[in-house]
Amino acid sequence: MFLAWLNGHQDHFTMPAGMQSARGILHYCDVFRLTDQANVLDHPELALLRMENFVAVNGGR
Numbered sequence: 001m002f003l004a005w006l007n008g009h010q011d012h013f014t015m016p017a018g019m020q021s022a023r024g025i026l027h028y029c030d031v032f033r034l035t036d037q038a039n040v041l042d043h044p045e046l047a048l049l050r051m052e053n054f055v056a057v058n059g060g061r
Helices: 002-006 016-022 025-037 044-057
Strands: none
Touching (some): 002 025, 002 044
């Protein structure tokens, strides 16, 4: 679900029962970094913008 959201396939990132909160921000940062390294981001600019917003909202800088 997170990768689908980063790639622009859905307009939100929420999981059933709020399970997205079961992982910390560092987990999602690792996922982002690894997907970038694997070259599987369909729209890297959109993914970067979404990731920056995600980190800002979830306690990052």
